[in-house]
Amino acid sequence: LSAINSKRSSGINAEYGGHLAAAANHRQSQSAMDDTFFLSNICPQTGKGLNRSKWNELEKRARALARKHTSVHVLTGPLYLPTVINNEKYVKYKLIGDNNVAVPTHFYKAMVAPSRSGGYHLECYVMPNEEIRDDLPISSFLVPKFSIEKGAGYFIFEFIADSQYRTINGRPNSDYIS
Numbered sequence: 001l002s003a004i005n006s007k008r009s010s011g012i013n014a015e016y017g018g019h020l021a022a023a024a025n026h027r028q029s030q031s032a033m034d035d036t037f038f039l040s041n042i043c044p045q046t047g048k049g050l051n052r053s054k055w056n057e058l059e060k061r062a063r064a065l066a067r068k069h070t071s072v073h074v075l076t077g078p079l080y081l082p083t084v085i086n087n088e089k090y091v092k093y094k095l096i097g098d099n100n101v102a103v104p105t106h107f108y109k110a111m112v113a114p115s116r117s118g119g120y121h122l123e124c125y126v127m128p129n130e131e132i133r134d135d136l137p138i139s140s141f142l143v144p145k146f147s148i149e150k151g152a153g154y155f156i157f158e159f160i161a162d163s164q165y166r167t168i169n170g171r172p173n174s175d176y177i178s
Contacts, residue, residue: 018045018107020076022059025066043078044096044103049131057138058109058125069113069121078104079126079151104129108148110156118178119166122157124148142169 020041026032035041045051066072080102082089094103110124125141126148145168149155163177 017047018043018051018055020078021074022062024059025063025074043107044101044129045107046129046131049133050127050129053134054127054132054136054138054141055107058127058141061123061138062109062111065111065113065121065123070116072111072113073157075108075110075156077108077152078129079106079108079148081105081126081151106151108143108152110145110148112157112160115166117166119164119176120160121167122160122165123169126151139170144168 019036020043021036023033023036026036045055062072062074080091080093082091083105084090091105093105095101096103106126106128108124108126110122112123113121115121122145124143124145124147125138126143127141145156162173163175165173166176167173
C-alpha cells in the first residue's frame, strides 16, 4: 500500500510512468497483460518526449522483431549513469514522492533474436530519462552491449558467445563464426 501511495503522491501517473515490459507486448492473454501492471514492472519514466514517443517507438521495434523472427528475448531496465562535473564523475538522480522513489537517469533495452540461418541478431539501446526531440531516430540510441553491462553492473545474454551474433545493432559482426 505504501508503494501505491508513494506512486500516487510522487506524480508518477502525471509526469512519470512507464512499463518496463510493455503491456502491448503481452496481448496473448488478459492474465499476461494484467501482470505488466505490477509495481515491480513500473519505473518512473518521463512521459512527454520519452514514454509516449521515443520509448514507444522502441517498444514497437521490439514487436516488429517478434513478427520477423521466431522469438525475441527482450531485457529492459533502469540505469543510474554518471555525469561529469568539474572533471569528476557523479551519479545524480531525482527522488520523488513521500517514499523518495529514485528516478533513473536512463533506461536500456536489449533485444536478441535467433536468425533463421543460425546465430543471433542483437540490438542494444540506451535512452536518457528526459524529453527527447522527435527528429532523432531511435538508431541514434544504439550502444555496444558492454555499455549496458557496465552501467547495469551485470552481464546480459551471457549464454550467447559474442561470436554467435550474426549482426550487432544492424551491422554484420566480423567475429561471427557460423
